[in-house]
Amino acid sequence: MTKLPEHLLQPPDPYIDGIIRKALAETEFGGLPLWTKSGCTLFVKVDSALIEANSNLLLTALLENEEYEGVPLIWFDVKLESLSQGQSRVVVFLDILDEQVVGCLDALAYQKWIVLHWYNQDQEYVCSSGIPWTREEGLRAQGLTAWGRGVIERTGGGDFEEAKIQALSHGDDC
Numbered sequence: 001m002t003k004l005p006e007h008l009l010q011p012p013d014p015y016i017d018g019i020i021r022k023a024l025a026e027t028e029f030g031g032l033p034l035w036t037k038s039g040c041t042l043f044v045k046v047d048s049a050l051i052e053a054n055s056n057l058l059l060t061a062l063l064e065n066e067e068y069e070g071v072p073l074i075w076f077d078v079k080l081e082s083l084s085q086g087q088s089r090v091v092v093f094l095d096i097l098d099e100q101v102v103g104c105l106d107a108l109a110y111q112k113w114i115v116l117h118w119y120n121q122d123q124e125y126v127c128s129s130g131i132p133w134t135r136e137e138g139l140r141a142q143g144l145t146a147w148g149r150g151v152i153e154r155t156g157g158g159d160f161e162e163a164k165i166q167a168l169s170h171g172d173d174c
Contacts, residue, residue, distance in 0.1 A: 004130040008038050008115050011125055021123040029121075031078070031092035033104045039111040040104035042076060042092050048120040050080060050088055051127065058082070061114055061131045065144050070155030071163035072096060072148035074105070078116070078131075091168070095160045096148040108133065108141035 012020065016036065023032055024045045031044035042061075058081040065074045076092040094101045108114075113130040120126055151157070 004113055008113060008130055009128045011128065012036070012043070012117055017125055020117070020119070024119055024123045029090065031076075031090055031116075033076070033092055033094050033101055035100055035103035035107055036115075038113075038115045039107040041115045041117065042078070043117045043119065044078065044090055044092065045119045045121070045123065046080075046088070046090060048122075048126070050082070051118050051120060059116070059129060059131050061133075063108075063137065063141055063144065065147060066167075067151050067155075068163045068167045069158055070151070071158040071160055072151035073160075073163060073167055074144050074148060076114075093160075093164050096145060097152075097157070097160065102145055105141045105145045109135070109138035111138060 011017070016034070020032065020034070020043045024043065027045060029045050029047065031042050034041050034043060060079045062077045062079075063074070064077050065072065067073070074094045074096060076094070078090045078092065079087065080089065081087045094104065096102055096105070111133050114133050115128060115130050117128050118126045
């Protein structure tokens with residue numbers, strides 16, 4: 001397996017970091033996708049205890065999708081497994097009405113890695129890591145943009161934020 005290039009593990013630049021901190025302050029735990037010079041990058045907010053277990057952490061990410069009450073939900077299901085903390089997961093939703101997110105989905109076809117920048121519960125940057133990403137996964141991501149737009153054309157799209165909250169509160173797969 002190819003090793004993650006060191007330049008991808010650099011902290012986000014101060015401008016991006018400031019924007020991300022403000023956005024993460026409005027959320028519980030979870031994450032935000034952002035198209036950066038590394039391609040589709042995930043900025044993830046989790047409890048610091050989980051980040052501290054990072055040395056033993058096994059990361060996986062699956063890109064999932066489901067139509068929920070007429071809204072196309074697309075999300076990364078990031079699973080974290082450590083010897084000391086057990087298994088946890090973080091869900092990072094992608095709103096395809098946001099052109100930044102469409103750029104993220106499109107970039108996934110060309111990436112070999114998904115870079116994750118980890119923030120603690122106080123919105124402080126802690127570290128960065130990466131997950132291998134295959135060409136097949138990237139091509140599937142491109143198809144999700146068309147799928148999501150098709151759902152919106154058919155249903156009108158609905159309220160993304162409300163559908164996301166409802167899907168999480170009902171214990172669906174996302």
